[in-house]
Amino acid sequence: MKKYAIGIDLGGTYTKLALVDKSGRIRCRAKLPTSAYKTKEALLTAIVAEIGAVLKESRLTLKDLAGVGIGVPGLVAFERGLVYYLTNVPGWKNVALKKILEAKLKVPVLVDNDVNLMALGESRFGAGKGARNAVCITLGTGVGGGIIIDGGLYRGTSSAAGEVGHMPLKEEGLKCNCGSTGCLERYVGNRYIVDEIKDKIKSGRATKIRELLRGDLSLLTPEVISAAAKRKDALAIECWRRVGGRIGVTLSGVINLLNPEKIIIGGGMAEAGEVLFKAIRDTVKERALPVSGNAVKIVKARLGNDAGIVGAAALFF
Amino acid sequence: MKKYAIGIDLGGTYTKLALVDKSGRIRCRAKLPTSAYKTKEALLTAIVAEIGAVLKESRLTLKDLAGVGIGVPGLVAFERGLVYYLTNVPGWKNVALKKILEAKLKVPVLVDNDVNLMALGESRFGAGKGARNAVCITLGTGVGGGIIIDGGLYRGTSSAAGEVGHMPLKEEGLKCNCGSTGCLERYVGNRYIVDEIKDKIKSGRATKIRELLRGDLSLLTPEVISAAAKRKDALAIECWRRVGGRIGVTLSGVINLLNPEKIIIGGGMAEAGEVLFKAIRDTVKERALPVSGNAVKIVKARLGNDAGIVGAAALFF
CATH class of the missing domain: 3.30.420.40 (ATPase, nucleotide binding domain)
Incomplete structure (x- = not known):
């Protein structure tokens, strides 16, 4: 070879x-x-x-x-x-x-x-090394996913498998870009998180984000929210907990369906770090069936870009 | 062999x-x-x-x-x-x-x-014959599931895969037997459907179910609701449409995740027939991503018991 x-x-x-x-x-x-x-x-x-x-x-x-x-x-x-x-x-x-x-x-x-x-x-070479079954998700503008079964990629019938971002978080919810409603991505995609925080700041919430941006809210990104969370800003921490909780709910469904060995989380938003991962893991512990919830390791992607x-x-x- | x-x-x-x-x-x-x-x-x-x-x-x-x-x-x-x-x-x-x-x-x-x-x-021998990837669900007291990948059973890491009934229908919902909240099973398991209909009858809704049971509501089962639906009873038809809609929402998530060739639906409740299947298919058409939604066939199990x-x-x- x-x-x-x-x-x-x-x-x-x-x-x-x-x-x-x-x-x-x-x-x-x-x-x-x-x-x-x-x-x-x-x-x-x-x-x-x-x-x-x-x-x-x-x-x-x-x-x-x-x-x-x-x-x-x-x-x-x-x-x-x-x-x-x-x-x-x-x-x-x-x-x-x-x-x-x-x-x-x-x-x-x-x-x-x-x-x-x-x-x-x-x-093969990163955070999922050695896992036979794994689900990998990327958190960014969109929420994407890939499925590893028996060590190889599972692509489905039309090479379209893995769309974790378009699994329903809510039975009835907000309209998503994809045409459906209530999709996970509609609640945790970059721009929606940014919009939620902007609204809260505009309605007067105190936060370090304001200083970090020198008052210019148009510059708000998930990276800024992460920077604020690292400085113990309550609004930013609350944001990542809410986002982690939502991701955790959908991942509990993925875990109950696929009983994977690992969930690997990458993409820009994964840089929010422990506050996000803790909320995801706590929610999975609370919501997934114990056998599958205990079997899965939820880890951060390691190969970056x-x-x-x-x-x-x-x-x- | x-x-x-x-x-x-x-x-x-x-x-x-x-x-x-x-x-x-x-x-x-x-x-x-x-x-x-x-x-x-x-x-x-x-x-x-x-x-x-x-x-x-x-x-x-x-x-x-x-x-x-x-x-x-x-x-x-x-x-x-x-x-x-x-x-x-x-x-x-x-x-x-x-x-x-x-x-x-x-x-x-x-x-x-x-x-x-x-x-x-x-x-192998029934409604999924020839499908390489399929998800099979059973609708009854509980909502169970099995996953076929590459023609064989996919069991997951602890032989616990396939729990479609415990995928979240709602982010926040009713307490389920499994300890979580908002699970599909909590909304479409036999007893919950029966309870919903009983409540509506008790609050005065006109329905043929009353005559079918000769007034004894304690005898209500999904079979009776199906019998009433076949006689064009509005309450019964509405019930199966609601149930089919809920199943369709969760299945849209399964379809977006796994892009399967077939979804096979069995169990006692599948006997509700076309009214239920139409609601499931309509919801999948509305909610699943077009590529995966168009690729999947949603069929009734054929081997029965x-x-x-x-x-x-x-x-x-």
Whole structure:
């Protein structure tokens, strides 16, 4: 078996790529500004050139590669390597990405959803190492998820599995972007958390967030709320407890359904740290069935922004 | 490969067993009144005797069996064949059922949860035939579930997966038997449906249910509500629509998480028929993400009370 693969994480802002060895170590990396390329053809040409550069720098050739794995922020037909659409990257509709890149590179190419690959990366080389069954969620603008079963990715019937963010938190609730109502994401997605805090500040709640922002509420982000929580700000702590409680309720359902060994939580919001994780764990303890609740470990993702590229390469290991 | 197995469904009222061939056909069957046996030893001795009788009647011997599969209503450690406890069958705590029966029978024995085996039976030989990924739920006193992945049972880390009934329908809701709040089962379990209807009748709602029961509300069961719904009784129809809506909300979450090919619905309440299934399907259409919602078929279980015994035998095929 070949010892190297290229992992690519195609994002709305940056496209990151790296040469990864079969122990999950990144040997050489590169980064492209996705939106600077006017067409997808231009972006793909630049990606191919960067792969060449990374290989040259590592004194390797395409022949040394097991393959090229690429994660994209959207819906993919994994078997065919077809990208149905990308969220936040215009111009990508029904793109036969696997076929296009294989024609250019002459090495095997696999295409998958980016959160799936983050889950695969964490389960092989990160916080989920050794777990046969795990669920990985990312907390950010949206709430994504990936499912590991028997050590491999579970993709479902249309490569669409893992949408933890669109599981119902409430039977009847607020309208979600997806068209449904009451979805977890509608209550814990970045912008909704920010809006909730803004409303409370506007209605006069005392908080250190005001000073941190020097009064400019438009600059409020989850990072600022986390910074305030670390300074023991009551409003910020209360926010993460509420968010953790909501995530914990939905995860209790996931845990009762799948009885996983690990839940791995990543994404920007995971940086809120212990206050968030404690609320999640306490809620799971209270709500999940004891057998499954006691069996699961809820841990923070460990590979950070590299999980996606490492997971993309791991498709070949 | 041997062509026959014994399938056993150990229930609180009856223990059913059958000789099943590898195409899932029942060749010969027997039934024991579970609660008539004072101890589990007495019940197991009777089961062994019945296996002998069924084999004799079929002109076969233990040597013709691939094995004996047994489904029980409770929590089981599948690999070890250990029954942790049974719901509604007293005296079963930490019973090494596989070991005990293998010592008596000298053939391989496998022990699993009864709803898991119903799911396996339906997926191999019933409504789920051909589906690689499916979720099977049973609607009755409780709401149980079993998960089929890649054609086989998915049991999770502690053989406890599939608890669809204890997924949260509401973030904050009524106290459930399991210790949590807002669980689906707390809103659609038999007794809760019956109680809701009784309350409405007592508060004066006109309904055909009254005549069907000749005024004796204590006789109300889901079957009576179904009978009234078939006679176009508004209260009964409204009841099944509400129940179907609730089940549909939770199933939308299951569908968004697992993107299954089929959802198979069995148990007594499934007999409510089209009015219930239409409400479930309409809700899934409204709430699930389109890709996964369009990919899934929601169907009624087909093997009825035989699903468990056929599934128990299917552990060997």
